[in-house]
Every structure is written in C-alpha cells, then in structure tokens.
Amino acid sequence: MKNYANIEDFPIETIEALLDSASMLKKIKFNNLLKNKTMVGLFFNPSTRTRTSFDLAMSQQGGHFISLEPGSKSWGIDFEENMVMDGENEEHLKDAINVLSRYSDCIGVRCFPGFLDWDYDRKDMVLQNILKWSSVPIINMETISHPCQALAMLLTMKEKFNNLKKKKFVLSWSYHPKPLNTAVGNSALIAASMAGMDVTVVNPPYYDLDEKYINIAKDFVVKNGGTVTQSNNQDEGLAAADFVYVKSWGSLKQYGNFKKEEQAKYKDWTITSAKMSLTNNGYISHCLPIRRNLIATDEVLDSENSLIYEEAENRLHVQKAILNYLLGVS
Amino acid sequence: MKNYANIEDFPIETIEALLDSASMLKKIKFNNLLKNKTMVGLFFNPSTRTRTSFDLAMSQQGGHFISLEPGSKSWGIDFEENMVMDGENEEHLKDAINVLSRYSDCIGVRCFPGFLDWDYDRKDMVLQNILKWSSVPIINMETISHPCQALAMLLTMKEKFNNLKKKKFVLSWSYHPKPLNTAVGNSALIAASMAGMDVTVVNPPYYDLDEKYINIAKDFVVKNGGTVTQSNNQDEGLAAADFVYVKSWGSLKQYGNFKKEEQAKYKDWTITSAKMSLTNNGYISHCLPIRRNLIATDEVLDSENSLIYEEAENRLHVQKAILNYLLGVS
C-alpha cells in the first residue's frame, strides 16, 4: 500500500511521473477512473484550496469526497497512544482512522503542529500514527510538511521552464504577524532540491528551517546536480533568481514562546517590486492564502510574473495524479 | 459572461423566460444538463434553504455543489482592496475568487452587509468586487439584495394568478427583535414592480427602504403599468391585498445604532388573521426563516392562504433555471 506522506519518500522518477500524469489530467479534465471510490478529508485546521481541489479531484474523476472537521461538526479527537481519555475529546484518532479506513478508499489529513514544543512536533506523530493505523492510503494535506503544495509548485515551475536543473530557486521568508507553520517551506525546499535547482533559502537570523529538511535537500542536490545555500541577506539571495517562493514561518528558536515584537523587526522583508527587480525577471509564487501587502505587495502579486493562481489551480491537477497513483488506477 | 447579481439587471422578458424555464424544470425534475459542472457556494452567513436548494439544483441536473464557510471551515477573508492585511484574516477575497474561478463553473455568494454604515453598505462592494475578480458567472445568494428569493416569489405568485398585472402586492414590514437586512424587501419590491403589480410598501416611520430601490421600482411600473405606494398605516396598506409579502428589516435611520426599545414599539405589526381579513382573501408569503408569532402568527402561517412552503420549494426550481441560463445549457 502506498501513501503520499512526504515528497522526499519518492524517487525523482516517481515525482516526474506524477507531474506528467498531472499535465495530462489538466488537459483531459474529466474521466471516470475513480468511480465508486471515496476519499475522506480529515481537517483539523481550516482549508479553502485543499478542501475544494480534493473534492474536485475526486468528483471530476467519478469519485466522491467527504469532508470531516473534528471538534466542530465531528467529535473532538485525542491523538496520544495509550492515554487515559479524561479530557474534553470523545474520540481517539486510532478509532477514527480504523473506522474511516473501512468506510473509504483514501484518507487525507490536515493537522498543523501544536506550536508548543518543536522537539515533539518535528516527530510528526499524528501523521506517523495515522500511517500506522490506516489500512487505506493516506495523503498528507499539511502537517509539518505540505507535499501536495510542493508538487503543485513543481508543476507550475515546469510549465515555465523547459528544464528546472540549475535554475535559481529562492525560498524567501517574509513578514507575517503570527508564527506560522514551517510546512510549506520545508516541502518547497526539498522539492526544488529534488529537481536539481540551485536553491537559496533566505530568512532572518534565528528563522532557519529545521536542519533535518536542509540536510534532506543537500542530499538530493548531490544526486541531482543543484546546490543548497542559506543566507540572512534577502537582497543578495534574490539576486538573479529565476523563481522566488515567498513564505512566512515562525522561528523555531522561539517555538512556543512567540515574541511578536521580535518578528516585527523584519517587516521590511515584504516582497516588493523593487526587490523583484533584483531577480532575473523572476517569477514569484506562494501557496495561498497570502496576507497581501505584508508577505508581498499587491503590485507584485498582481504582476505578470506572479504564478499564485497557476499554482493554486495546479493543486487540483497534481492531486488527481496523486490519487490515481495511490488508488492504482493510473 | 452573464451573472445573476440583481433582478433589476434583466429585462422583464428574461425574467419571464427564467420563470417559464423554472416551471418546466419543476415538472421534469431530473436531467443531465450540468454534467461536469461545479458550483461553489461561498457562505459568509448561515443558510438552510439556499445551501440545500443550490446543492439540489446542481445534483439533480448532474452537477456538483461545494459549500465553503470562510472563517470556520475555510480561512477568514478580508474584503477591502489594497489593504494591508494585518488583522485576523488570512485570505483576501481577490485571491479566493480568482482561485475558485479556476476550480469551478459558477460561484454563489452570501455576504450580509456590515450593519455599521449604510452609506458604505449600500454600495454592495463585496458583490461588486467579486463581479470584477471572477472569471465565472456569479450568483447573488443574498447581499443587500436577494434576487433568487425574489424570483421564487414571482414564480409562487404566477402559480396562483393567471396574470400578475394590477394585482395588489403589499410588502409589509413586521416586528423582529433584531435589525435585519433589507435585502429581501429590496428585491421583493422590485420584482413585484417588474411584474406590473400595484405595489404598496407599508412600514413604520423611519423604516423606509433605501430610496434607490423605491426609485428602481417606480421606473419599472412606468414601463409595466403598475403603481408603487408607500405608507405607514399597515391596516390601510393591507386593504384588498391579493398578496402580502411580510418581512422585517432594520431602520436605515438607526443603522449601526440599533435601538431595541424603539423597534419594540412596533410589536403590533405582527400579521394576524384579523389583519389578513382586511385583504382580498389574499395570499401571504415570507422568505423563511420566519420567527413564528412575531412576524406572523401560527394561524396565518399554517393557513390555506400561506405560500411559505411553496415559495421555499420554488427556490429550487428557479435556481435551476438561473444556473442553466448562466451556464448556457438552457
């Protein structure tokens, strides 16, 4: 049984096959490959694109999508194995997953980290437990990584460049008033490295991504011919970039102990047209939702070089490819 | 590209064609005209009939409906163009609409006004911006007007009268403990005027609808042969009515500054059987949900002359007609 838990779990050949499949499914929008198949999406956190695009990825292929929101419409869920359930939640994840495995053909899970203790959160225990308890394929719809988003980003870049190898990819931190998940950053970094790009990660001091992801990326570029560089100088990082992926995330050094004023020191990391002029007439994208005029200006986001909507659309197409791969119909 | 934003945007011939289409679709309940079509319903406010009837309007015609609730299941959304998004919301309406335009074939929007400043709310900026940003047809599922409800009301009346022209239509304000949206009142007034009815709007002093809608209605009756009258005397207004449309709304004079005790002065505006006896054995309807024994008594609502359920059912049929018209399949 296959899962789509992390993009780094797959050889680059599989990723390329998924991208080819996604391109084809983008042209032939409707098919009946998922007739009688049901995916359940388990959303512990809000979602607009993920929910809608998975629903469509199923329905446009003859299948069915059911969305559950534990804690509001559905029973609140406890996560810890072997715990005594004497708190507020009525259901254990083990039971939810075992039951949904019997009802459905595939389960998607969105479960952001707890933001209290990174040493704990980095183990991604919820996802790991779900993988253990499920008897149907699991799709990571964002935990501490976001492999569906990363695949959509790859497709979006491939539509612009004949070949991604040695193109300069800049993952730039940007300002947001809250400490966000590092998931999109982690997966974007790895995806670009898998594609053999020259990757630069720019972020303020103390905002480095977990070295686990940096190391995975470095391992990939050895095989695939790119480079991975980290920098605290945004302007230098952006220089001659072919593709800028902007994203805010919280400092892992202040994890569980967020200092709003500290982060506010970096308000000038907002991507502006002036900053984009440092690039090689580079494209820019973001996973959405994006805080306009904080992460990047309206001018940048509404420019011809902005690929935010292309990438959002590509979520649909890559997720069709992932589903068909996992469910053995492609 | 066509939209269904306001009922007054259409010539009466188009409205009549929609009503004919709705009548036909009421008889032949199921078809496959919307195969492979998806409508996304964006609900910023609660909904029972609208949500259910649009879902059915799609599914009974082979299509698919996806419901999103920004701020709960989906990301919270900011509306203002060019703003710096440093508040609570993570997504901008511009991005949500651009993305949903790529995912779907039609977007429905329910977004009640802000109830702080009528000078601002009457511009209906959210709807106007959505119309600007969307690349697929938009359906107004209630903003400051409610054109789907008004079309259902017209169909309900046409099923009872051979000809609506010169029938007496009374739009009567009624008591509710809160200051409600004027949307249903606005669209009902206009729809009845488009149909050439003799329209009387009765409401307490200081509860007049925005003169914009009164003027649109007056323009229509010039063309269509009816009349538009306003009155503060409910009993006189109800006299000889063929059709009473009862609805509560907040005073535009006290907009953003609601005085509960002021409104409570008009508790005796509840429609009772005694008041209905003033009419020409008139029918009564309401958009639902209705506060029973405040807006109208149980006796009135459960009487043979009550058309509340007929109108609610007709929502389904007129919305099928609207969808087929907008999506070019009728």
Next chain:
Amino acid sequence: MKNYANIEDFPIETIEALLDSASMLKKIKFNNLLKNKTMVGLFFNPSTRTRTSFDLAMSQQGGHFISLEPGSKSWGIDFEENMVMDGENEEHLKDAINVLSRYSDCIGVRCFPGFLDWDYDRKDMVLQNILKWSSVPIINMETISHPCQALAMLLTMKEKFNNLKKKKFVLSWSYHPKPLNTAVGNSALIAASMAGMDVTVVNPPYYDLDEKYINIAKDFVVKNGGTVTQSNNQDEGLAAADFVYVKSWGSLKQYGNFKKEEQAKYKDWTITSAKMSLTNNGYISHCLPIRRNLIATDEVLDSENSLIYEEAENRLHVQKAILNYLLGVS
C-alpha cells in the same frame, strides 16, 4: 409512509429482513437503487460515523446526501410548538422540516435530549414533532434512542453466532466523566431482547435505564424466548457472557443535576482484560466514539474479541438496508 424512528416499532420479521438485506448489500457494495434520491441529515450534535456512513449509504447506491448543522452553518432552530420566537433562534423546526420534506426524499435527525428534565426528554418531542411535520420518511440518527446503532450491533452479533437465541448478552455501564445520553443503552437493550437473547443489564445503583425500555425489552423476551435481568454487580453480570456491550450513560436520578464526584465513585467499572476473563470468551463492542482507558482499556479494545470496528462498518450496511426499505427500492 414508513419511518425508522425506534427499533421496537417493527416486528422481528422486519428486523430480520433488514439484516438479511444489509448482509447482501455488504457483499454487493455498489448499486444504483437510490439514483435521483436525496437524504438530508440534520445534525444538532456532532457526528463522525453517522454522517460518513449515511453519506456513503446514499452515494454508493447512486443517491446524494446533504448534511445540515443548525446553529452553525444553518440557522438556529426552535423546537416548541406554538411558541413566540423571541429568543436567539431564527427558524422553527416545523418550517425546516416542511421545507426539507419538499427538497428531499428522506430526512435523518440527530438531536440529543436537553439533559435538564427527563420527564420532558423521555417524550422525545423533537422526534415526535418531526414525524408529524414531515411528508418524507424520517430516520432517527440518535435522539433518546439510537435504532441505527442497535441494528448494526445485531448484524455484528449475527455474523459471529449462528443463532442469537439464548446467547448471554450483557449491557454493562462504564465510567465516563460526563453524564451521557441513554440512547444507545436503550436501543441495545431492546434489540438484544427482540433477538431472544438472555439479556443482563449491569449498572451502579441509581443508574437504571428508564423502566419504559426495560418493560419493552421484557415484553419482547416473552414473545421471543429470552430473559431480561438487571443487576448492580458488574462481575456477576459479566459471568459467562457471550457478548458484552459496554456503554456509559448519566444517572436518570441526577438528570439535570449531575454530580461529577458521585459518578467518579464508579471509575472501577472500566472494562479490563481481567473482567473480560469472567466471560465465556465473550466478544465486546461499543458504539464509538469511546474514551479509551476509561470505558474500556486499550488491551480490551484492541483484542481479537473486540468488534468495535466491525460494528462501525456495519452501520454503513444496515443503513443502506434501512434507506432501501423506507424508500421502497428493496
């Protein structure tokens, strides 16, 4: 018109026919019997299995399921007939049911009791009113009884035993920090009695189920050859049990006046492996969600004799049978 309101409303022959139908539908998973049929599920309380399994029971048979949650996505609903609706809710149940009757082919209702006054709650007025107001079949998705769950429990037992007659069925109370609904207990008791089992209900003093349900069960065993016994001694009750159904519920003596410390006296009612060793190598099941290591230990729930997931899966199959029976397609 048929409804599925309470399991005791049906002769045992009908229940057996439903179980046979469910077994067949479990083998042939997909059909088109419910093409063009829609079920609306009205959820006043959270749901995971019920929501998902009814959605699948419709969609796997070609039909469509719409989920409504009054008070969050949908308008808040008042229940009392003839009331003056001057509180927080905008809609009356009478209107909601009348409208949904016109939109759909079947309505499911989950509405837990008020937990203030058992003399009132035991009348099950919400369900009774819905039955009165609906013009389409109603399914009880848990009010003060849970007949869908009970049917799933029966199917689960029948899959293990050739014949349920005279098998020892123990309904055992267990500890939970809150005072839960007696619904599952009520329906499980009756279902086992209908099947002619030897039924023992064990619970602490003051935790007896309403005698109405005890009496219905006693009437059934007269006809069907089993027995009904009540006991306050859990160990004696469990002795030689073939099937243990564990469930917590609140004391009807302290209804509306819950004493957390009182209930906490019975923390040792948790079903453990030691307790299960008293049985006749008995099976154990529960309706889920279950508080692990309070109601029963992980060791018990994850043992080979645990049927919790089989029963949860069987919800899907029995509900298909119920739907087909009510909608006249089986």
